Amino acid sequence: MDIRQLARGTVPWDRLERVATILARRYDRDAVRVEFLAADNWLSIPCIVDDEWFVKIVTKQHTRVHALLTAGRNAGALSSGSGGFFTRFETPLAMVEHEYEATQRMREIGCNAPEPIEAFEANGLGVLVLEYLPAFESVDDLDATRVRALAPELFATLATMHDNGLAHGDLRAENLLVADGDLYFIDATKVLPDRQAAARAYDLACALAILEPRVGVRSAVAAASEQYAAEDLLDARDFLDFVRLRPDHRFDSTRLRSELEKWAALSEG
Incomplete structure (x- = not known):
């Protein structure tokens, strides 16, 4: 079996x-x-x-x-x-x-x-x-051009969740659906209420991991920086190695970490 x-x-x-x-x-x-x-x-x-x-x-x-x-x-x-x-x-x-x-x-x-x-x-x-969403595609099914166009909405929605005390906890391409041009989030998992900050940093790391192989490291980090401060980007950096261990994420953690650190340094400077 x-x-x-x-x-x-x-x-x-x-x-x-x-x-x-x-x-x-x-x-x-x-x-x-x-x-x-x-x-x-x-x-x-x-x-x-x-x-x-x-x-x-x-x-x-x-x-x-x-x-x-x-x-x-x-x-x-x-x-x-x-x-x-x-x-x-x-x-x-x-x-x-x-x-x-x-x-x-x-x-x-x-x-x-x-x-x-x-x-x-x-x-x-x-x-x-x-x-039931009768006609949808997962982000996994989209080409790079469409993923790039959706990146701002992805981070804006994620920031809205985080600003309202929510964390997704299982963000991956299969849990992001596109129907009638709109991006839908599904399958949020359960996280401890007193560990929301860590869970939000993990969410951000997962979102970056989804985008990096599709749109490139600079575009992924630039889209994230429209919604998240430098300290948030650095918090997400700390979860990249953990996210890379998951079988549903394939991305260049070294390049992504370097770009996050560079962007944070430029923002703080």
């Missing part, structure tokens, strides 16, 4: 059918059409319901995988000279409730995110229902 399949575990078909039945009842429909996505997702079973809702089904196994990832990320944060700031979920319901609340909060402060419909428990499974 593929280790990823083993880690994610499986859900008996009758339990998934029960979730579909519950969704139909909750939305006053005789039945719903469910399309399960062939996504390599470690933390939920994603599906589209009636081409209207994007639904995540979370099992206890998904919370165990999240706990393992959280432990690894906290170890990485320690290696960067910061204490760990990620936190785990005890139950599938807690996991989907957090994403519902984080998504709702992002929308309240003016950030683009899919509309959260509800989060509930069904037979021990956590179920999150979100607005």
Whole structure:
């Protein structure tokens, strides 16, 4: 068996059918059409319901995988000279409730995110229902010209989140979607309330890591500097080695660190 399949575990078909039945009842429909996505997702079973809702089904196994990832990320944060700031979920319901609340909060402060419909428990499974964006691309799918055009919006949105006491905690290209020309943030994870400063620096480092290989180091840092002060750029620098260890980020940490230090020195001078 593929280790990823083993880690994610499986859900008996009758339990998934029960979730579909519950969704139909909750939305006053005789039945719903469910399309399960062939996504390599470690933390939920994603599906589209009636081409209207994007639904995540979370099992206890998904919370165990999240706990393992959280432990690894906290170890990485320690290696960067910061204490760990990620936190785990005890139950599938807690996991989907957090994403519902984080998504709702992002929308309240003016950030683009899919509309959260509800989060509930069904037979021990956590179920999150979100607005379905029918035509979207991830930033991973865009060419360099389009990514460069979106860079100011990326950092402006991130700064809005940070200025309002939020941190994303899992910023990567797959969690940045473009629909109808707008940039949407999804899949925010949970961070400790008293470690927001470190989490925000980590977010900024992740955003720079997304952009550097696509638009170049100077363009990435210049876009970030429109929203963030020199001290913020230097705080992000301290997380670059940690971010580079993540399999979903491939960038030149040495060049990025050098450019951040140069830009900070010029700003302070």
